[in-house]
Structures are given as structure tokens and as C-alpha cells.
Amino acid sequence: MKTIEETYDVVVCGGGLAGVSAAVASARHGARTCLVQDRPVLGGNSSSEIRVTPHGAAAFHAYARETGIVSEALTAERAANHEPIMENGWTNSVWDLTLYDLVTRTRGLTVHLNTTVEEVKSEGQEIREVVARVANAETALRLRAREFIDCTGDGTVGDLAGARSMSGTEARSEFNEPHAPEEPSEEVMGSSLHFKTIDVGHPVPFAAPEWAVRYDDPSFFYEGGRVPKTLRSGYWWIEIGPPWDTLHDNEALRHELTRHVLGIWDYIKNRDPQLRARARNLALDWVGQVPGKRETRRLIGRSILTENDLIGRAVFDDEVAYGGWYVDLHTLGGLLAENSEPLNARHLDPTTEYAVKTYVGPFGIPLSILVSRDVANLLMAGRDVSATHAALGSIRVMSTCALMGQAAGTTAAVAIRHGVGLESARRDHIAEIQQILLRDGCFLPNVRNADPLDLARSASVSASSQELLRGTGPFSPSRLADLGQWTDHPVYPYSGVLERRCAQWIALGTRPRLDAVEVCLSNSTSAPRPIRARLFVVDGIWDYRVDPGDPVAQTVLEAPPGGPQWVRWDLGGGVDPSSLPANGYVRVDLDADPDVEWHVSEDVVPANLAAYEAQPGRYRRFAGGASLSFRVEPPQDCFSPDNVISGVTRPSESTNLWRSDPVDPLPQWLQLEWPAPQTIAQIQLTFEGQLLREYHAYPPFYRDPQVSADYEIQVRRSGRWVPVSAARRNFATRVVHDLAEPVSADALRVVVQATNGDASAGIFEVRCYADAVCAPTPFGPHTGSPESCLPNGGRGGQWQDNRRHSHEEARAS
The missing domain is CATH 2.60.120 (Jelly Rolls)
Incomplete structure (x- = not known):
């Protein structure tokens, strides 16, 4: 057995969307970061191994799409992928590769795949190192760091470090939550396996093995809320938890779920009175063998988020993320219970009393539920955060988890930068953390841009036209x-x-x-x-x-x-x-x-x-x-140019959006002007788009029509307009322009020459800085001098393999 020792500022354990977002955020802000993932691919439940669609607030609230790192990846995946999104089987390996591309492009980030954390070594109330084993390599890793982030979902690192946790369902008397039962229970929501089919163009038989579960009763499906909506892929309701332990009985659950997947497909193909004719030409193309978990343990933080916080849309001083999925509590027992998740048992009718009662958000999420109460240098993000069972029903969805991950990674980097502990960072540097998150493209319902470094905030704004x-x-x-x-x-x-x-x-x-x-x-x-x-x-x-x-x-x-x-x-x-x-x-x-x-x-x-x-x-x-x-x-005139410095990058209490008059042809320009020349080294633009609906709605190769595709940035010097940067074929909403050298100018223009389809140019926000402070956007357009941005310019960012550099830097430290 070979042992390798590495030292970092931050170690993130778990490579789902929370872990990827945490690791990328930490590294982007200067912390030497390591991401440890126990699978060969990133993405967790969203990966091609499990194939759950990333959900979030936009499923129920218009313009509530999650932005930040998760949006960068999803937007890039949709622009590149030929595969339509399908619920429960949603994508192919293009998504895996998009995430791999993202982490590989991130400087200062080392990634260890196929690596399982087996031991945590602590001194007092702090973790000193995690010990992990690399599968199929006879290699052990000893990873030391100042800060650790548990994104394992199961709270493995926290548990090994002695952190207290919660599991099961709290009684109503504990937090007075509407969905809490009268008596507490050790049971949790179950795990699922998914499958995918292919139309072969002619009838194809299917015979289930003798060890598969046999289904014969249509009422089990049609009266129990288990109606197949598509035969292409399925189904979240192939779910089992109790009497198995979703943590320690994971392999037993995998086999049991496989028995049910094959039995359900056998029923659809051979006996279902409504579906068997439609399934005649369909063959099984893929059956998952990694259970998608919903719930195991939840680590206790500085506070505990409850369902009442969601319902009341509580405002937290340390707000760092938000949610808006409904209180989605699956029936405990899954396939072994009489009905599936209660809303599906009500045929997904959004007007039922149950549906309306579970409708929450958008609500803020505090940093205090991400900071461990017991381990001084431990953060957590994802479904293992400090929340009740009822609150977890909403915040466990992956896009929300990704936002919590980005917040955790940003907090860790800020703590490293200031040389303080996590609780001190939360208490004394929360305004800085919030402003960094906003600058990096995140949205916080109760916080707006107050960045003192942003020169645009002091500018007067005008435009060539505006839509009325x-x-x-x-x-x-x-x-x-x-x-x-x-x-x-x-x-x-x-x-x-x-x-x-x-x-x-x-x-x-x-x-x-x-x-x-x-x-x-x-x-x-x-x-x-x-x-x-x-x-x-x-x-x-x-x-x-x-x-x-x-x-x-x-x-x-x-x-x-x-x-x-x-x-x-x-x-x-x-x-x-x-x-x-x-x-x-x-x-x-x-x-x-x-x-x-x-x-x-x-x-x-x-x-x-x-x-x-x-x-x-x-x-x-x-x-x-x-x-x-x-x-x-x-x-x-609700689309005024002044909206680009409103401090908010989406419609909420106002439109927060400039749109040019669609009657006036492009190009159209937006102008910032200062009473005295400013030194400008970096410009960040946030374009309209990508926020109205969930990614289920986005077809293959989709580029949002409202996003500006081709544009030029000009500055005014001595009364003359001089181009300093440009972009071609852009599909990203947030784009950072680093100028070749700082310029002194009393005005700046963004000249939009083409969009991805809309007749109007649309911009949510413009930021300007004297130094390079904005996090990079690796999936953005080809940017640079106007001469270098040829019309056939490709997708952006110089690809570079940082893995060798990151490994060598870590070992040298």
C-alpha cells in the first residue's frame, strides 16, 4: 500500500453538486483546495450513474432559477448536449464531462476521484486530516487542511469527527412544524434506482428473471400515485427505505431496488392494461446500480432550519443561499407503503389543500446551518446540513444544495484569507461573504449589491433606447x-x-x-x-x-x-x-x-x-x-437603464432589467458615465436570461434568446470611444472581461450587436473594478480585444489542465 500526504487550505469531501460548487468556490477565491469523490464521476445524484434531474426554486416560482456555479455548468451542458432532459434518467455523460471540465479548468483545485474517506483524525474540536483510499490503486491519501467541508450527503466526515447529528422524523412538539407527526420516528425517506429505455423500431420481448418482484395489480400504480408519465425513463417512486437503513444497508437496498425495477418494467411490458401496447417496441437500455439517496443523517449546526422558517420566509442576518422547492416529504416506506409521495397520490393537483400547504418560498437559508456546532473547522453543504426532516423536504433538492455548497466554499476561503475560524467568519465577515456571493452570480432574496469596490454603483447610466x-x-x-x-x-x-x-x-x-x-x-x-x-x-x-x-x-x-x-x-x-x-x-x-x-x-x-x-x-x-x-x-418605463445598478440581478421587487426598444434595430448600447475618470481593469456583465423556468424546459443545444451573443465594450478617453474588449457567440449570463491593461476613462459603453434571438438587448447588471476581483467564468464566450474576437470565434476560456500543477503545489506545501 502506497501512502501519499498532501496539505491544502480546504478539503471538500463529496463530489455531488454541493461538493463541486464548494470546491470551485473555495479555489476561485484563493484557497488551495482538494475535492474528494468516492465515485468515478462528479455530480452525485445528477450524474450519469444515478440520473436525477437537478431541481430548485424555479419549479414553482418564476425567475427563481439558481445562478452561480451550478448555473454556469447547466447552461454550458444545455448549449453542448444533443440529449433532451428526461425526468429520472435525464442525461448522458455530457453532464459528467461538463462538471469534469469545470473542475479541471479551476486553478488551485486538485480532484481525487474513486477515493473514499475512511478515517478522520482530530485534535480537540478540530479536524487535522482525513484518510482516504483510492480504489483500484492500492493508495492511501492523508489529506491535511485548515478547513473541511462535508458534502458527502451522509455526513460521514462530521460523524467520524464526533459531530452530533439528527436522523429520522422529529415530533410536532419539538419544533411545532405543520408536517411533523405527533410521535417521533427513526424512519427516513428512501432511495431510488432509475432506468432508461430505447425504441428499437420493432416489437421486443422482455422476461424478468425469477428473482425480480412480480407486480399484477393496476391499483398499486394508478391509485397509489405511481403513474408512469413517460416510458422513456423512470421513476423516482421506485423508492425503498425502511425497514432497511438507507445508510448501512445501501448494498441490500441496491439489490432490492433492482428487483423492483425489473419487476415494474416486466409489469409495464407484459401486463399493464394501459401501457403495454405503447411499450411494445421499447427495450431496456440502462438500469442504474447506484441508489440515489434522499436522507440519512443531518449534522447539527449553529442553528437548525425548520419548516416554519420556510413558511414564514424568515429573514436571516447571515443569509447565504435560498430555496423554493415545495416541502416534498415522500411517504416513508416508498414502494412498501400504500401510497407514494402525497402530492403524487393526489394526482399532482396543485390546487389541493395539501399542495398549497407545502408551497413555500423563495426563502433565505442562513450560514449558521452550514457551520458545525461541535467541530470548529467543519462546514457542511447538501442534504446533511442542520435542518429538520420537514425542512429537508424542501432544501434537499440539488440546485438548492449547490447554492449551499458555493456558500460553504466561499466562507471557507474568506476564513482562510482572514486567518480566523469559521464561526468568526460567519459572525464578523458575513457582509463580505454575502457580497462575494452576489458578485459571483448568486442571488440572495434579502441582500443586494453594496460592494464598495464596484465603480459602476457611482455612475450615471443611460442607453441608446429602452423598451416601454x-x-x-x-x-x-x-x-x-x-x-x-x-x-x-x-x-x-x-x-x-x-x-x-x-x-x-x-x-x-x-x-x-x-x-x-x-x-x-x-x-x-x-x-x-x-x-x-x-x-x-x-x-x-x-x-x-x-x-x-x-x-x-x-x-x-x-x-x-x-x-x-x-x-x-x-x-x-x-x-x-x-x-x-x-x-x-x-x-x-x-x-x-x-x-x-x-x-x-x-x-x-x-x-x-x-x-x-x-x-x-x-x-x-x-x-x-x-x-x-x-x-x-x-x-x-420599467426597463430603465438605471436598473443595471439596482443591486439585484433578476426580477423580484422590480424588474432590475434594462431592455432596449425592440423596434430599434441592433446594435444598441448601455452607457455608464462618471464625473471624473476612473481606472478600470475588469468589467463583469450579467445578461438577461436563464431564470424563468427549470432546466427541464431547456431543449438540446439551447442558447437563451435574451442573452447577448456578440457585443463590444468601449471606454471614452479624451472624448473618443475606444474599444477595449469584445465577445462573440456568448451563451453565458455572467461574463467577466479582464482588460489587457487597466484604462482610465470617464465613461464606458456596452454595445450589443446581436443576441441569441431576442429583438432587444437585455442586461441585469454591469460591474466595474479597478482590480481583478471577479471570479472567472470558464464557460463564457471567447473574449479579448475586438480584433481577436472574430465572428467565428468558438466557446470561451483557454483550456488548461491544472491537475499536475495543483498536485505538485499541494505536495510541495
Whole structure:
């Protein structure tokens, strides 16, 4: 046995999306970092070995897509991959290679694959080293570091270091959580195996081995919430936990799950009355042999996140991430229980009391649940963080875990930089950590850009033009290209028929004034229909209160027979401007009338979304993010150039977006101007796009139409505009431009020459720095001087293999 000793600043154990994000973030901020993964590929449950789709807040909240490191990778994967995303079998090895490419490009990061942590050596309350074994190499690694991050999912490092943990289900009396049972339980959510099929073009038989489980009863599937929605791949509900221990009985569960996978496919192929004809030409192409785990142990941190924090959208001083998936608690026992996850047992009906009660977010996540209470130099990220069983039901999804990983890696690097412990970093340097996360492309619901180094914040902003919000109609062309919906989950409502109360958010401008609002309606009866309409001021696009206060205006509209036709609401000379929030939102609500349809637009107006009343007193996002047809007078200047220095990089309490006038052809420019020359060495741009829906909706080779593809950056020196950088064929939302040498200029322009399809140029944020402080974007475009950015320039970033350099640096230390 060969033993190798290596020393780092930070060691990250576990190579799922939390671990990858933690390791990349740590290394990007100067910490010598090692990532240890016990599998041959990265990605954990999302890898080609398990194939679970990364989920997150955008499944239930428009414009809640996770950004940061996980978005960089997913955006690059979609731009390069020919394979459609399929639930439970979602991708091929292109995703594995995208993650491998990401970590390989990251300077200062060493990666050990096929390496399992077996021992932790501590002194007092601190870990000194982890001992790991490299499979098939007869090699042991002794990895020393100042800080350790447990992203194993199982909390293995923390447990070996003596950290206390939680497991099972807490009783309601402990935290008073709505979904907690009266009595505590040791049971946890189960593990799953997935499979994938292929259409061979002719009938193909399937005979299950005699050791497979035999299924014969259709009611087990169709009444138990186990309805196959597709035969291409499946199924999350092939899940088993108790009576097996999902941690120590993992191999027994793998075999048991294999028995059930083959038995379920045998039933579909040979006996299912609804599906066997459709399955005639399908053959099994792949069956997973690595169980995807949902829950084992949870390490105790400085605080414990509860379901009540999610429901109340608690605001934490140390907010470093966010979530928004519903409280997704699977039935304990899985296939051995009467029903699957309760929402599926209710046929995924989003209007049921259960569905509405589990709907949470977007909510902030505090750093205190990532910092170990017992081990001074241990962070955790992923599903092993300090949370109750009920809270874990929401935050365990992988995109949320990735955000927690990036926060943990950033915190570790900040602690190293300042030479302080993790709790000191959390307590004394939280503002710095938050500003770094925002600068690196993350979103925090309750924190905005206050970076003192960002020169753009002191600039005045103007543009060649700006789009005015006029509205959208039922036949307005879509600007989303081939962006689809998450087909594995109901797209509800399917139409704008007013079976329930519905509403449309309308973004206001810098000097808000409203004279009239029009809605496009159809009346299926032969007589006019009265419809009560109300206009509310709301806090933002995620203000789901049905009655957020007294309406600023209300009336009864008359929908004439037939349609579609515009129905005008004349606001009587205008609503009092003092009651309207500048750069905020109002909402037009129409009461229910099943004889009237409020037409859904083919288009989605950026940052202007619709909702429906799922249960009395509770709105939910309309469909997968949609706009109902409306017109507004006068047009609103809600896409002002000033929005690029609002400090927020997505629609939330306002649009936070500049868009050029789509009537004016490209190129269009955005300009920052200072009263005195500034020294500029680095520019970071955040473009519109990639935020409306989950990645289920993104087809192969997708490049978001709203992202600027070709553009040039110019500075004004001595009254002349001089190009200093450019990009070609960009698909990334966050792009960093390092200038060849710092320039002194009193103004800067971003000139957008082409987008990936949209008629408007769109930018969320511009940042400028005198030094290179922004983290690199390895999957960005080819950038450099305008002369070097030829029209046929390829994908960006110089590829370099940092592994040898990182190993040698680590061993030398």
C-alpha cells in the first residue's frame, strides 16, 4: 500500500453538486483546495450513474432559477448536449464531462476521484486530516487542511469527527412544524434506482428473471400515485427505505431496488392494461446500480432550519443561499407503503389543500446551518446540513444544495484569507461573504449589491433606447424560442378560463402613472358577463397574498359575448401616483367566472407574470411562468437603464432589467458615465436570461434568446470611444472581461450587436473594478480585444489542465 500526504487550505469531501460548487468556490477565491469523490464521476445524484434531474426554486416560482456555479455548468451542458432532459434518467455523460471540465479548468483545485474517506483524525474540536483510499490503486491519501467541508450527503466526515447529528422524523412538539407527526420516528425517506429505455423500431420481448418482484395489480400504480408519465425513463417512486437503513444497508437496498425495477418494467411490458401496447417496441437500455439517496443523517449546526422558517420566509442576518422547492416529504416506506409521495397520490393537483400547504418560498437559508456546532473547522453543504426532516423536504433538492455548497466554499476561503475560524467568519465577515456571493452570480432574496469596490454603483447610466411596457396579446409572438415547460409536472392552469380568481403583475416605471388597463377576454355565453376587477400594490413578483391590502382601484368590467376582445378599464383620470411605487409592481385581479376566459399570451413579457388562486387566500404561479393578455396606458418605463445598478440581478421587487426598444434595430448600447475618470481593469456583465423556468424546459443545444451573443465594450478617453474588449457567440449570463491593461476613462459603453434571438438587448447588471476581483467564468464566450474576437470565434476560456500543477503545489506545501 502506497501512502501519499498532501496539505491544502480546504478539503471538500463529496463530489455531488454541493461538493463541486464548494470546491470551485473555495479555489476561485484563493484557497488551495482538494475535492474528494468516492465515485468515478462528479455530480452525485445528477450524474450519469444515478440520473436525477437537478431541481430548485424555479419549479414553482418564476425567475427563481439558481445562478452561480451550478448555473454556469447547466447552461454550458444545455448549449453542448444533443440529449433532451428526461425526468429520472435525464442525461448522458455530457453532464459528467461538463462538471469534469469545470473542475479541471479551476486553478488551485486538485480532484481525487474513486477515493473514499475512511478515517478522520482530530485534535480537540478540530479536524487535522482525513484518510482516504483510492480504489483500484492500492493508495492511501492523508489529506491535511485548515478547513473541511462535508458534502458527502451522509455526513460521514462530521460523524467520524464526533459531530452530533439528527436522523429520522422529529415530533410536532419539538419544533411545532405543520408536517411533523405527533410521535417521533427513526424512519427516513428512501432511495431510488432509475432506468432508461430505447425504441428499437420493432416489437421486443422482455422476461424478468425469477428473482425480480412480480407486480399484477393496476391499483398499486394508478391509485397509489405511481403513474408512469413517460416510458422513456423512470421513476423516482421506485423508492425503498425502511425497514432497511438507507445508510448501512445501501448494498441490500441496491439489490432490492433492482428487483423492483425489473419487476415494474416486466409489469409495464407484459401486463399493464394501459401501457403495454405503447411499450411494445421499447427495450431496456440502462438500469442504474447506484441508489440515489434522499436522507440519512443531518449534522447539527449553529442553528437548525425548520419548516416554519420556510413558511414564514424568515429573514436571516447571515443569509447565504435560498430555496423554493415545495416541502416534498415522500411517504416513508416508498414502494412498501400504500401510497407514494402525497402530492403524487393526489394526482399532482396543485390546487389541493395539501399542495398549497407545502408551497413555500423563495426563502433565505442562513450560514449558521452550514457551520458545525461541535467541530470548529467543519462546514457542511447538501442534504446533511442542520435542518429538520420537514425542512429537508424542501432544501434537499440539488440546485438548492449547490447554492449551499458555493456558500460553504466561499466562507471557507474568506476564513482562510482572514486567518480566523469559521464561526468568526460567519459572525464578523458575513457582509463580505454575502457580497462575494452576489458578485459571483448568486442571488440572495434579502441582500443586494453594496460592494464598495464596484465603480459602476457611482455612475450615471443611460442607453441608446429602452423598451416601454405596453402589454401583450393572445397572439403576440413568443420571444422564448424553443423553451418549453416541465412536462413531468402539471402545467396548470392549462388556459385562462376564470374557473378561479386570476391576476397579472404589471411592472411600473420610474414615475408611475396609470390611466387605463385593458384585458383580453372571451365570453362563452350570449349575454354580457360582469367581472369584478381590482388593482393592488404588491411587494414584488413573489407576493402571493390574495389580498395584500386595500385595492388602489376597483370596478366591475363587462365582458361582451364572444371574443377574444379587449375590455378597457378606464381608471378615471388615473390612479393617484402617490399610491403607486416607483419601479415597483401593481397587480390586476379578476374574480372567478367559468364562462369567461382571460387569454394567455403566447409570449412571456419579461418580469411581468400571472398567477391564479390555488386555494382561498393563496396565489400560485400561473402555468410554468406565463403572462395573461393585458395592455397598459401610458406605457411604463420599467426597463430603465438605471436598473443595471439596482443591486439585484433578476426580477423580484422590480424588474432590475434594462431592455432596449425592440423596434430599434441592433446594435444598441448601455452607457455608464462618471464625473471624473476612473481606472478600470475588469468589467463583469450579467445578461438577461436563464431564470424563468427549470432546466427541464431547456431543449438540446439551447442558447437563451435574451442573452447577448456578440457585443463590444468601449471606454471614452479624451472624448473618443475606444474599444477595449469584445465577445462573440456568448451563451453565458455572467461574463467577466479582464482588460489587457487597466484604462482610465470617464465613461464606458456596452454595445450589443446581436443576441441569441431576442429583438432587444437585455442586461441585469454591469460591474466595474479597478482590480481583478471577479471570479472567472470558464464557460463564457471567447473574449479579448475586438480584433481577436472574430465572428467565428468558438466557446470561451483557454483550456488548461491544472491537475499536475495543483498536485505538485499541494505536495510541495
